[in-house]
Amino acid sequence: MQNILILLQEHKIQPTPQRIATTQAVLDAGSHPSADEVWERVKTDHPTVSRATVYNTLNLLVEKGVLKTQIIKEGKVVFDPCVEPHHHFIDEESDEIHDIPWDALKVKGEDSLKDFEVREYQVVLRGRRKKK
Amino acid sequence: MQNILILLQEHKIQPTPQRIATTQAVLDAGSHPSADEVWERVKTDHPTVSRATVYNTLNLLVEKGVLKTQIIKEGKVVFDPCVEPHHHFIDEESDEIHDIPWDALKVKGEDSLKDFEVREYQVVLRGRRKKK
DNA sequence: TTTAACTTTAGACATAGTATAAATTGACAT
DNA sequence: ATGTCAATTTATACTATGTCTAAAGTTAAA
Ligand SMILES: [Mn+2]
Ligand SMILES: [Mn+2]
Ligand SMILES: [Zn+2]
Ligand SMILES: [Zn+2]
Numbered sequence: 001m002q003n004i005l006i007l008l009q010e011h012k013i014q015p016t017p018q019r020i021a022t023t024q025a026v027l028d029a030g031s032h033p034s035a036d037e038v039w040e041r042v043k044t045d046h047p048t049v050s051r052a053t054v055y056n057t058l059n060l061l062v063e064k065g066v067l068k069t070q071i072i073k074e075g076k077v078v079f080d081p082c083v084e085p086h087h088h089f090i091d092e093e094s095d096e097i098h099d100i101p102w103d104a105l106k107v108k109g110e111d112s113l114k115d116f117e118v119r120e121y122q123v124v125l126r127g128r129r130k131k132k
Numbered sequence: 133m134q135n136i137l138i139l140l141q142e143h144k145i146q147p148t149p150q151r152i153a154t155t156q157a158v159l160d161a162g163s164h165p166s167a168d169e170v171w172e173r174v175k176t177d178h179p180t181v182s183r184a185t186v187y188n189t190l191n192l193l194v195e196k197g198v199l200k201t202q203i204i205k206e207g208k209v210v211f212d213p214c215v216e217p218h219h220h221f222i223d224e225e226s227d228e229i230h231d232i233p234w235d236a237l238k239v240k241g242e243d244s245l246k247d248f249e250v251r252e253y254q255v256v257l258r259g260r261r262k263k264k
Numbered sequence: 265t266t267t268a269a270c271t272t273t274a275g276a277c278a279t280a281g282t283a284t285a286a287a288t289t290g291a292c293a294t
Numbered sequence: 295a296t297g298t299c300a301a302t303t304t305a306t307a308c309t310a311t312g313t314c315t316a317a318a319g320t321t322a323a324a
Contacts, residue, residue: 069206071203071204071205071206072203073203074201074203074209075209077206077207089245089248089250091248092251098248100245104241104244104245105239105240105241105242106239106240106241107237107238107239107240107255108237108238108239108240109236109237109238110237110255110257112236113221113232113236113257114262115261115262115264116221116223116230116257116259116260116261116262117259117260117261117262118221118257118258118259119224119258119259119260120257120258120259121255121256121257121258122255122256123239123242123253123254123255123256124253124254124255124256125242125245125248125250125252125253126250126251126252126253127248127249127250127251127252128248128249128251129247129248129249130246130247130248130249132247
């Protein structure tokens with residue numbers, strides 16, 4: 001995808017080959033890959049890219065607002081290409097994370113929390129995907 | 133506290149000295165300690181208790197329903213003495229986790245998620261505690 | 265008392281993530 | 295083009311969380 005280059009430029013990120021490959025990989029990975037999952041993907045096409053660079057790049061993409069981290073799975077941070085507010089459903093069988101659109105759920109009362117200044121919130125749901 | 137022994141017995145857990153100390157520690161720790169934080173506490177009174185035993189005991193307490201794990205902080209699981217449904221607020225300055233009573237927030241629409249069978253859910257809020 | 269089941273322990277191991285320092289690359293002024 | 299400096303990448307070491315293993319210790323009951 002040529003748009004990767006534009007995306008990086010728009011976010012003031014020097015587009016090196018390693019960064020392009022990493023960004024490509026994290027966006028192609030479907031949803032919510034971990035850093036090492038992204039690294040695995042990068043390595044298939046660019047076997048010489050180091051683990052540190054993938055970690056550095058993902059952290060940079062978060063810093064620049066291209067990705068958001070989610071702390072939902074035990075033991076690993078996952079990266080979310082959707083930086084807009086939304087909710088998450090975790091399928092406890094497959095361990096997959098599914099995005100729930102912001103408007104699918106309505107939370108009432110978050111401004112009644114007088115002691116807290118809420119910067120962001122989300123609903124985290126767990127269960128299993130219905131067999132259809 | 134003498135009730136610890138009764139608590140363990142009620143949950144069919146053999147009350148060894150190590151388990152009593154660990155349970156005491158996790159309950160006294162205020163809210164949402166990590167396993168190693170519990171271990172540190174245990175060691176002050178019982179310096180010979182091993183790390184593995186504290187981890188084993190905490191996992192056993194979860195299995196038996198005395199504690200619940202929460203995956204909210206990056207890099208570590210925390211243990212929650214409150215096993216009833218409730219929400220969480222994370223103070224991004226102090227990194228402290230605060231319990232929000234279930235009834236303080238109302239979530240609408242969770243049964244409209246036709247593809248998912250929701251076993252549990254919670255609202256996770258982030259921000260900072262208001263200086264009062 | 266013997267036996268078997270349960271528990272604890274120290275240490276090894278696995279994995280996620282960060283830190284460091286040297287090597288490479290790239291921008292850019294001469 | 296060349297030299298220079300900053301940015302980037304790389305291999306590697308390191309830290310931290312958590313699990314696993316095998317041996318030793320304990321408990322309870324035959
Ligand atoms: Mn953007
Ligand atoms: Mn209980
Ligand atoms: Zn998401
Ligand atoms: Zn809690």
